Amino acid sequence: MVSGEGSNLQALIDASQQGRVYAKLSAVFSNKASAFGLERAQSAGIPAHALDVKSYADRAAFDAALADAIDAYNPDLVVLAGYMRVLDAKFVQRFAGRMLNIHPSLLPKYPGLHTHRQAIENQDETHGTSVHFVTEQLDGGPVILQAKVPVFSDDTEQDLIERVQTQEHSIYPLVISWFVDGRLQLKKGQAFLDGNPLPQQGYAAD
Numbered sequence: 001m002v003s004g005e006g007s008n009l010q011a012l013i014d015a016s017q018q019g020r021v022y023a024k025l026s027a028v029f030s031n032k033a034s035a036f037g038l039e040r041a042q043s044a045g046i047p048a049h050a051l052d053v054k055s056y057a058d059r060a061a062f063d064a065a066l067a068d069a070i071d072a073y074n075p076d077l078v079v080l081a082g083y084m085r086v087l088d089a090k091f092v093q094r095f096a097g098r099m100l101n102i103h104p105s106l107l108p109k110y111p112g113l114h115t116h117r118q119a120i121e122n123q124d125e126t127h128g129t130s131v132h133f134v135t136e137q138l139d140g141g142p143v144i145l146q147a148k149v150p151v152f153s154d155d156t157e158q159d160l161i162e163r164v165q166t167q168e169h170s171i172y173p174l175v176i177s178w179f180v181d182g183r184l185q186l187k188k189g190q191a192f193l194d195g196n197p198l199p200q201q202g203y204a205a206d
Contacts, residue, residue: 001070002030003084006037007165008102008172012079013044015173023180026073029066031085047073053085063091070095077179080134081172089136097186099134100179102172104164106130106146106201111139116160119151127151127160129168130202131175133186142191143202144184147171 002009009028015021028041033050041048049069056062067090070078080101092099105115107130119127128148135141147167151160178184183194191198 001078001080001083002028002035002037003032004035004037004082006035006040006081008081008168009037010040011169012081012173012176013040013046015177017044021173021177021180023077023176026075027070029070031062031066031083037082060088060090063088067091067094077176078134079172079176086138087134092134092136095134097133098179100131100144100175101134101139101141102129102131102168103139104129104161104168105139106148107132107139107143108200116157116164119160120155120157124151127164129164129171131171132202133191135189142186142189142198143200144175144178144191144193144198145171145202 012021013025016023016025025046027047027049028037030038030050031053033052035050038048038050051062051066051069053062056065076098078095078099080099103111105111105119106126106128110118116127126148128146130143130146132143133141147170149163149167175184178193185192191202193203
């Protein structure tokens with residue numbers, strides 16, 4: 001699921017084509033017909049779909065239609081790759097335990113938007129990205145893996161975005177490979193890898 005550029009989607013397409021993730025990308029969905037991620041999908045021969053929010057009575061109706069469209073592909077895993085709408089509780093419950101997101105901060109720090117700007121404004125020395133299971137709490141599901149990057153005094157927001165994205169493109173395919181290989185599960189609200197519970201900051205936090 002994408003809303004924009006789709007650079008993480010491209011990283012997943014590349015990982016699948018190179019055999020680093022033994023999974024087929026069945027379809028890509030977006031809430032924006034203009035999302036470049038849809039073009040990336042089409043170029044890779046992946047069915048691409050855009051649903052127009054304005055065509056539905058309310059958020060719940062849109063999310064229900066989106067869930068039905070996704071379910072038509074019978075996916076083992078739903079991957080949020082820059083999907084910029086908050087999903088309602090019914091959607092999250094429908095795909096509970098098989099939906100992942102990547103968020104550009106070291107969760108639980110900076111949930112929501114403008115994470116890079118906040119890191120610079122707060123003069124953080126480190127910033128990063130987190131892959132987590134999706135729950136009903138916004139950016140609050142159990143963290144699976146994080147990657148840290150330095151923040152330099154002269155960094156612009158774009159500098160930090162690019163540095164973080166480099167890490168995202170590495171760790172997201174890795175976590176997805178754990179899931180498709182049966183190594184990663186969500187059990188009773190906690191992430192488990194190889195049968196072992198992961199700590200709050202995920203695998204090998206430090």
